[in-house]
Amino acid sequence: MTNKDFCKSLKYVEKKDDEPATRNPKLETRNMKEIIQNLNKRTPLTIKMSVVIVILGVLAWIAFDYMQSRAFKNIFQAQLFEKLTHQAIEDRISFNQHIRKHHQLVALFFTQKNFSNYVEEQMWLQDDAIQVKYHRRPPAWFPPASIQRAFIQPHCVLLLDAQSRVREVYSRSGTLSPSLLQPSSLLLAKSRGQSFLVNIDDAPYVVASDPYADSQGRLRATLMVASPINDEFLIAAVDSSDPGHIVALVAPEEDPQVLKVVTSSNLQEVPAGSSIESLKSRYLVTGEEFFDYGASDIYIRLVSFISAEEVDLLTKSIISSQQKQRIYAAPVFIIAFGLLMFWITRRIERLTRYIIEFSQNKLGVKQEGLEKGDQLYVLESRFHRLTEDVLESREALIREAERRLVLEKERIEMLEKERQLSLLHSVTEIVGVGVMLKSNGGLQAANKPMENFAEVCGGLSVFDIKDAQSLELNLLDKKGNKHVFDVSSPKILKEKKIFLVQDVTKIKAHTEALEYMAVHDALTGLPNRILLYDRLNQAILAGQRERKPFALLMIDVDRFKDINDTLGHHAGDIVLKQVGARLESVIRQADTIARIGGDEFAILLSVPDIEVAKEMTHRLLSTMKQPIIIDGNNLYVKISVGIALYPVHGEDTDALMKRSDVAMYVAKRGQSGFSVYNGY
């Protein structure tokens, strides 16, 4: 984005002096939105990403810092607590040893020559008025300081005579409790040979004592060492130089569940009388187990503390050190990121250029109106346009391919049709079928036979059957001869209509002759049995439909066999021809006469009743009264007729045929000329 563009975008927010006083807040919001969008679009990618990474980095930093601090603190506290637990064990062991050293110190005294000499020199009499000798400095019977240093510095050392009366006392503080100056037999018994923990004047003490016997085994004295278990004792016992590490003796008061501090190694921080629970808010506390000396008369527990504040400070110092490291690392990271972004944007720009060149050079798309925005936006737009261009090119290619495919298909079809047409011409010419084409240019004879037909019948136009598929044309040639043409139009070509023209005159005539012969008697020319049956069936259907009666007459030539036998078959044939002709001459055109075999004829008469049939039969018989001349000789021929009436004597073909036949035989037998079926 150039400075000019930026200024342009800023113009939207500049207040113009001539603006009206009333302002539309929605419009302003929209303008602001547009400005921000515009600004966002035009700001270089590197700058934008740097801003985003800084913002996200700061947020991540805060979140990470928070989570890390918490996690670190928890881990640190857990580890510290574990360490403190170990420390507490060490503290207890150290404390335990310190307690035991009191008894060990007693034993040390007995090993020292100066002590044994001193005690054995003393002549403490039983009735002596007790004069206790007090020492503020180590007396002569003490071990040398160099040896004593390896043990402990007791608070007080008491030398008792054989009657357990205190004779000499060394005390660092001066005053001593009467319980120590006049020890009970129980205290002496419990502390004998061990360090005994006991409450003296409501303060915990460790007391150790042992009787001293001379070389003859006579009891000469008892040495007792005692120290109050106070802050000084704990500091010496635990020997911790760490100010944050505090140990305390705790014991329950009235409520056994509530432990309170008896004394501690740091009474300022952990004062006597404070409850453990109240201290847990400020300290990590551990090591509440019993001391199980079995020689302790007091309920005592040693507790170790570590200041929670110190834990916090330590945690903070470590976290702060990590924060510093992150602060140093951040600029490096940002610069590295910036360089990376710069490299990426360069690659993006190069890619954009490639796309533009590809669109221009390979796809031939003009690159007009290039987008303005950051590198990624331009790349997106370019890529989007490229995809559109590619798709468009693809569509165009597909369309062109389809068009070419259609053309090619048509060309192939045309070639095929032309091939077929050529074949057709050859074939039709051989078989004598005329081919005529009809196009915009008019009718055209496509082969020789067609030319001949046109010439004979007076032109091509007579063969145009227009839109008919096929048609049989009856035409006369120039000489007046009748011709039948079979014209068909198979519509092979789109633009050319083809007509196939065949002269079927002879075929037609031949076919008609065959058809006629099939239903007519060759001798008499009358319909034969097949045609009779057809007509009879039609008459029955009509009769059924219209309730129209008709009569079937069965006729037989009397003594025809004799004619044949005597006059020969030639004469027989003449008789049959004459009989047929005479009978045909009598009947009406609507009636049917047929020769159904040998000398048998049948007539189908359309009559309203039997009487009319009989009348017609009389007329038939009358025609036979004239002689038939054969070779100059008169031959009188008679016929017998059997009549069956539909529907009175039968309603189907077989019944009518059979019954008329029966009636005919009756007539023949009776020489009566005719007979009507009467149910014989």
Added chain:
Amino acid sequence: MFHRLSLVKKVFLSLSAALILSAVTFAQQDTLKGLRGPAFSDPSKIQEMPEEWGKQPIKYEASAGDADIAIALDQQMYPALSPFIREYAKSHNLKIAINEGTCGITTGMLSRKTADIGGVCCPPDVTDRFRGLQYHTIGIMSLVIIVHPDNPIDNITFEQAQKIFQGEITRWSELKTADGKKGPDTPIQVITRLHCKIRPGHWRLLLDNEELFTPGITDVGAIPDMIFQVAANQRAIGNELVSMVYQYEKNKGKVKILKINGYNPLELSNLLSLKYPLYHVYSLTTWEEKWVANPKAKKLVDYLMQEVELQGSKLYLVPVSQLKKAGWKFKGNELIGEPR
């Protein structure tokens, strides 16, 4: 072959075998006696107390308040008996104050007459015996020798145990594993908890007194520390009551219990027959003199002894009835001697 011998020879051989066996037994007992401390104190000796103490009535500590019975238990007895005591208090509608402490605290409270019942896990010393105080043994429990769980040693002799704690056996390689191999070639770290030094029994059944232990011991003052030290150190060996081992193993780490002379301390029959020689004696006390005796306390002690009889094995305790059957010596209700 034995059948073919004459009767005289058979009697002679049998007597010889019996003599040898007795000699071995005595020798073993002598060995035990040699370094082993006393198991019990003389019950006839009591601690001298001022005359006014004898007249002193029982006066509970402030924490016990207006309880019907005040009990002081050491920390070994507390987890074992406190559930029964609470159950008893509930069923008998009694208010019973239980103070958890140590043997010293318990006997301290008895010496101050601030409890009706005391519960200790060591046999009483003279200093624990007071006029009118009656001890009632409820059972004995194994004191076990423990090592780190990775230690391949499973079994040691009693003599080896004594030598280890004395510092005469200083490396694990001087001992053998179950398959006869040498133990690891590492120094032995002895952990002790030398409590109740003046009382008989307990660790003193291993070595009589502190002076017999090696100077190189690490002595701890609390039971959990003993378990922790052994569980954390592969070279360590220590000793602790079996119930305490199981109680603290969860928090302080696993340890392994060794057999002694091939005898498993967890089998109570081994302890009963003294084949396993280390144990603690669990006892309760009651006051017998009229002005201090609490009949309710006596009934409670009877109830607790009965419960231990019934459920002793769950508590790892050998109950009194079995001890009596096995010939352990009693005076009244108090166990005072091992069987011959």
